[in-house]
Amino acid sequence: MEHGGEHGLRVVVVDKFGGAGNGSTSASSAVVRFTYPTIAGVKAAWESRHCWEAWRDHLQAPAGEPLAAFNRCGVTILDVDFAPARMFTRHFDKVGVPYEKWGEGSCPGGCPPLTPAGTSRPVDDDEFFADASARLGALHTPDGGFVDDPQLAAHNLATAAQRHGAAFRWKTPVTAVMRRGGRVRGVCLKDGTELSAGVVVNAAGPWSGQLNRLAEAGGDFTVGLRPLRQEVHLVAAPAGYHDAGGDGGGPVLADMDLGTSIRPEGREFLLVGGTEPECEGVPFRPCRSSGRR
Numbered sequence: 099m100e101h102g103g104e105h106g107l108r109v110v111v112v113d114k115f116g117g118a119g120n121g122s123t124s125a126s127s128a129v130v131r132f133t134y135p136t137i138a139g140v141k142a143a144w145e146s147r148h149c150w151e152a153w154r155d156h157l158q159a160p161a162g163e164p165l166a167a168f169n170r171c172g173v174t175i176l177d178v179d180f181a182p183a184r185m186f187t188r189h190f191d192k193v194g195v196p197y198e199k200w201g202e203g204s205c206p207g208g209c210p211p212l213t214p215a216g217t218s219r220p221v222d223d224d225e226f227f228a229d230a231s232a233r234l235g236a237l238h239t240p241d242g243g244f245v246d247d248p249q250l251a252a253h254n255l256a257t258a259a260q261r262h263g264a265a266f267r268w269k270t271p272v273t274a275v276m277r278r279g280g281r282v283r284g285v286c287l288k289d290g291t292e293l294s295a296g297v298v299v300n301a302a303g304p305w306s307g308q309l310n311r312l313a314e315a316g317g318d319f320t321v322g323l324r325p326l327r328q329e330v331h332l333v334a335a336p337a338g339y340h341d342a343g344g345d346g347g348g349p350v351l352a353d354m355d356l357g358t359s360i361r362p363e364g365r366e367f368l369l370v371g372g373t374e375p376e377c378e379g380v381p382f383r384p385c386r387s388s389g390r391r
């Protein structure tokens with residue numbers, strides 16, 4: 099970024115792909131939830147929710163411009179030892195995020211027909227086919243939901259940025275970060291161009307750790323970042339699921355113990371995803387529960 103432009107900054111966005119939202123954003127399940135373990139995470143998610151709800155105003159987009167839509171279908175997360183409701187409600191109370199705590203077996207907000215799943219044991223465990231012997235509660239946030247087209251949302255943001263004077267250079271990978279006097283001074287692009295800038299914002303998503311290394315930055319960060327593979331499948335929704343939710347379909351459900359989440363996709367389907375990929379070396383939760391529903 100350099101000084102100039104409408105708000106005092108001249109912004110050039112450099113991206114190695116051919117357009118906005120072609121990175122991990124295009125593959126995202128786009129669930130908007132508030133269940134983050136830090137208060138900073140909860141605040142950021144809660145603030146974003148207001149932007150999604152008033153997307154056209156947020157972007158100052160003219161009427162008629164096609165925009166991504168936010169579906170407020172609610173997000174329900176099972177209250178499990180690995181991610182107990184209290185871990186989130188202590189922040190919700192401070193930030194003002196509305197929530198309902200569903201007791202064991204009761205879903206006053208109207209939940210989808212959850213089938214008792216038996217024990218959460220691996221298939222090669224003798225107890226896999228045993229009946230469930232316990233029930234779980236859940237934490238429901240009615241204001242959560244999902245964005246129907248995350249790639250379009252990224253396009254919307256790029257178009258809004260252009261309206262405010264930002265320039266875009268697509269298919270131009272950053273190959274080096276220029277430094278002078280201990281400060282970042284700009285970037286070098288693959289085509290040989292050098293872009294000098296007073297401020298360089300690293301928005302490289304899963305590649306941002308790599309870019310930090312090019313910039314020799316991040317050594318003192320307390321939070322690291324690395325890409326993780328995520329698996330998401332499109333399956334037919336069971337009967338009754340969509341009727342239990344709002345206009346956008348059935349609610350989003352997450353089970354951090356089993357490491358799965360589901361969200362509606364159209365009126366007939368579900369997206370089923372994992373919350374932590376075992377293949378990436380993330381310690382997958384062992385099946386601790388003796389029996390649950």
Ligand SMILES: Cc1cc2nc3c(=O)[nH]c(=O)nc-3n(C[C@H](O)[C@H](O)[C@H](O)COP(=O)(O)OP(=O)(O)OC[C@H]3O[C@@H](n4cnc5c(N)ncnc54)[C@H](O)[C@@H]3O)c2cc1C
Pocket residue numbers: 112113114115119120121122123124125126127128129130270271272273301302303304305306309328329330371
């Ligand atoms: C399958 C899946 C499901 C997900 N589900 C959810 C969900 O339900 N809810 C949720 O909140 N999050 C979800 N996420 C995570 C979410 O998608 C990401 O956190 C988010 O999209 C990251 O956005 P970003 O703009 O930071 O990165 P990206 O969208 O990945 O964009 C990074 C950009 O940086 C560019 N870039 C990288 N390196 C360079 C370089 N050297 N030079 C130039 N350009 C470069 C890339 O070309 C890319 O355009 C999911 C992710 C996946 C993969």
